Amino acid sequence: MGRQDIDALMIDGRNAANLRGDPITGERYTSPEFMKREWDHMWTRIWHIAGRTAELEEAGDYVVHDFMNESVFCVKQEDGSIKAFYNSCRHRGMRLVWDASSQDSFQCPYHGWIWGKDGVLEKAQDPEDFPQGNPCGKLKLKELRCATWGGFVWYTMDDEAPELLDFLSPMPELYKNYPMDTGVRVFWMKIDLETNWKFATDNFSESYHTRTAHPQVPPWIDQDVDTARHEMWPGGHGRTVQPMRPSLSDRLPEGVQHPFDMILQAWDIDPESYPDFETKAMQGWLDLKAAKKRLWQERGYVHYENMDDEEITDSPHTVMFPNVTISFLPDNVILFRTEPHPTDPNKCTFDLWCMAFPVAGQTMVESIMAGPQPLHEAEFQHRAFDNGRGVPEIKDQIVYQDMMLAEGQQRGMHSRGYDDAYLSGQETRVRFFHEVLNDYLEGRR
Template sequence: MTNQEQVPPPIDGRDPANLRGDPIDGDRYYSREFAQREWDMLWTKIWHVAGRLADIPEAGDFLVHNFMKESVIAVRQEDGSVRAFYNACGHRGMRLVSDSSSLDSFTCPYHGWRWGKDGVLEHAQDAEDFPQGNPCGKLSLKEVRCDTWGGFVWYTMDDDGPDLLDYLEPMPALYRNYPMDTAVRVAWYRIELNANWKFVTDNFSESYHTRTAHPQVPPWIDQDVDTARHEMWPKGHGRTVQPMRPSLTDRPASGLNEVFAAILKSWDIDPEGYDSYEDFVMEGWKDLKAAKRKLWKERGYLHYEHLDDEEITDSPHTVIFPNVTISFLPDNLVFFRSEPHAEDPEKCYFDLWCMAFPVEGQEEVESIMAGPKPLREVDECEHRVFDEGRGIPELAGQIVYQDMELAEGMQAGMHSRGYGDAYLSAQETRVRFFHEVLNDWLEGRRP
């Protein structure tokens, strides 16, 4: 196993003794001064996701990622590599392109300067009229460091920061068994929320809220307090690993869990063949692992080939510091991201990308967060305003919709004199840990 594949032991994400105890004050959710510090010390230094490699398969295909007032182009090169540039003409700063597309070169709409895929200036009107000499072949767009992992294109505005794999460590090693680049994006949303971006990371750093906010979850993901593993690493990344089996605490009144029973039946397991509800849950979960191990190839679940016994049935819900969350499920990847509004710290953009691993003969998938979807790449992003749910009625009742319903009330509460600091349970340890790592970045102490 190489160094990149070694996973250091996690810090216990249920032990508050691993925390300094930094307060989570309300000010950080609405202060413009705090937001400016985040821009200066965080956003200009971390690695951002520009988009997916699947969106730029051919030379000249490019992604545009707008972040606050900055914009970056990531373009596929002739040799198959990806390079990134600031989306600003080297002449007088004009934005070159507004949306992802495909071009052989980038022509400025203001004065017609043309830049190649490699960023080098190819043409300028009246090129001999410059006292500095002909700029063609000499000037280049300002390049941004760019790399790829997990089927995503990443970039950073920091010329001196860590390489991508070092920044992400230990995530690339931890999730090396998942063929992430083969996943198909079946739902794609960007939703404006009236809440600070940190609400999203807070929310995905704990599952304590699930029984209250997501009553549909315990029938198929075990939410019992002592069941999950809560893990975190010094760079701020962390995850909650939960078995995808019914909670033994939340038992259906009828005595039959139809959700889990249907899952067992789909893998030729008789859900009525167990002596007790406990056996139905615990032994059924083990039988499900065995059935998947036996039948995956003949049923076309080729992405199971390298998954271990935990990955083939369970749910490691993973936060990549500071603002990306990926739910790794046996048949799905769900990508969440929050990004701050350029002007108002009490608004953010919430990205939802539902992805499914292709299965031979399957034409529709359950996308977990967005409901049933055709198993094919969606053509374009749905830009919406949440508007108390009115902006995305098709997602009503979904887990992510329920999370967004809480956002504005949480944001309002940060202004209250009744709020001083979070009073956290042990299973919410990762929430404070996130803010402590954020504080380190803002104070110039990168983990």
């Protein structure tokens, strides 16, 4: 698919006339019955991320992905391919593995059956004692379709689902210039939240909340209403593309060092050379593009090699239906993912993966969502948010501010005072997400 084809399929993400107008009711967030419909008609039909390809370097390396009451593990094969299997012994259903690791075979802890990396049963106790015949070499773990994109390992439970690149389209084409598989995951945390999983997709489908929730953002990402591009595509994916320059509507108090000044100075641009704030914001942004294009190679920013002017200075914030958001920044890729609690629609987990592109000579990187981090693969952490007390490492970061709103939003969805969202034009993608979800639930997809 070329850029012309992508543009032809794109839907204006600010024009509510492109939507049916399906109401966004509170029960979508609070009802166990609605949660069950999501499992039956949507979660079992989409593609899920199991982990990073960087976790699967050698044959036998595997990652485990637990989703609601299901569990899948993906394991690297001798030929370099990756296979995905349900995490359940075919003998009597015992779970085989719990955490990512590496091994040549998988032994059931209950009766000792041994399964190979390829999922085929290698050994069973008393193999001749089966009326069906010796199962060794014949019986195989139930396999799922598995594919990779963006440095991520994906799988689907649906044999009839589209191919991964078709499911994600047009995102793989839009972001082909980012060397995503080279990103180093410098922060890796799963956080338990007291909210429905859809809170995050709603939140990341608009930036209308930014001035209220994230006052630190407008000085370096332009949040003005008519500045951003709002794009959405038939598969349910969408993005907001905003320039990484100061908003002209928001001014910092006199005497406060401006973050954009520091960005300009880092690329040998004098912020005092501009006659006024407006010129610095607009012309400085153009000068920054030129400086990065001129200096990237000598400074070791090798990931800029194929990136265009927009990609090296702007912020395309992308939601991939239904629950993965990737914030593409010039030097960082941030993944957010919410997944439902197995039984309670009022709870979910929130994954925060901060990935940085290596730059020659750098040992520390500035992660937009987690602050300064060492440039190496982070250890996994699992925390309860606990009104912010459980995650002091990210206190006052942008994503922390989002999570501080989550419980109040969920409680509001239980109220008789709420019956539908009253959306601005720039929030059109919020309703679009729910309409695509409805299409799954009603069998239209």
